[in-house]
Amino acid sequence: MKNIRLKMARIEHDLSQGELAEKVGVTRQTIGLIELGKYNPTLNLCISICKTLNKTLDELFWEE
Amino acid sequence: MFGKNKNVDERVKNLQNKIYKEMYYVIIFACLISILIKYMTMGVPLQNVTTEWLILLISSVYYFIRAAYLGVFTDEVEIHDSTSKVKLSTKYIIFGVAVGMVIAIIFGVNSAFNYAESTQQAIYFFFLVFFVSLFMYALFFAGFLILIYVLAKKKSDQVVQRILEDKDSKW
Numbered sequence: 643m644k645n646i647r648l649k650m651a652r653i654e655h656d657l658s659q660g661e662l663a664e665k666v667g668v669t670r671q672t673i674g675l676i677e678l679g680k681y682n683p684t685l686n687l688c689i690s691i692c693k694t695l696n697k698t699l700d701e702l703f704w705e706e
Numbered sequence: 707m708f709g710k711n712k713n714v715d716e717r718v719k720n721l722q723n724k725i726y727k728e729m730y731y732v733i734i735f736a737c738l739i740s741i742l743i744k745y746m747t748m749g750v751p752l753q754n755v756t757t758e759w760l761i762l763l764i765s766s767v768y769y770f771i772r773a774a775y776l777g778v779f780t781d782e783v784e785i786h787d788s789t790s791k792v793k794l795s796t797k798y799i800i801f802g803v804a805v806g807m808v809i810a811i812i813f814g815v816n817s818a819f820n821y822a823e824s825t826q827q828a829i830y831f832f833f834l835v836f837f838v839s840l841f842m843y844a845l846f847f848a849g850f851l852i853l854i855y856v857l858a859k860k861k862s863d864q865v866v867q868r869i870l871e872d873k874d875s876k877w
Contacts, residue, residue, distance in 0.1 A: 667715070
């Protein structure tokens with residue numbers, strides 16, 4: 643399932659996939675795959691992304 | 707700032723580990739094929755296949771030591787025993803006996819074909835060599851594997867215990 647909320651949050655911060663990837667220390671492909679719902683990140687990476695985008699885990703990763 | 711360079715993409719790392727795992731299987735398979743081909747072309751002397759046996763032995767021993775000293779072996783046993791009806795320790799014994807049996811059959815057939823002069827003698831040689839080899843090798847391999855299992859489990863349990871105690875004291 644695509645993670646639209648992550649994509650929106652990233653765009654809100656005016657970050658490209660590559661820029662977000664650099665900030666959290668992964669590759670652009672990984673961010674791309676997370677947004678496409680094709681890769682499940684570890685909790686550590688989720689937290690790192692949340693901190694970078696000033697969001698909570700629930701806001702970005704909890705599926706209703 | 708400097709720490710950022712140490713970051714490794716977890717997805718890439720996972721995929722690389724997957725490749726390493728497959729690579730290990732390829733190497734093991736190549737060794738086994740090499741042993742088989744050498745047995746068929748050069749006969750059974752052990753010195754022909756020493757390198758292959760060493761690769762198989764050293765890689766297995768290395769895995770057991772690392773798994774024990776990182777405490778992963780305890781997790782492995784726990785996961786296996788909670789999902790399987792047969793305990794891992796029992797499987798080790800069964801595997802040891804199976805390996806012993808395969809070797810016993812090979813030796814039995816070898817004796818029957820190479821040393822017997824009649825069919826009756828061939829059958830007698832086969833069973834004689836088979837049972838003696840089975841007794842020796844099955845006992846050896848089962849004992850060896852269970853010994854490795856017990857030692858690795860003991861060490862791994864100690865490591866896990868120490869890690870958990872460290873974590874408790876920090877919290």
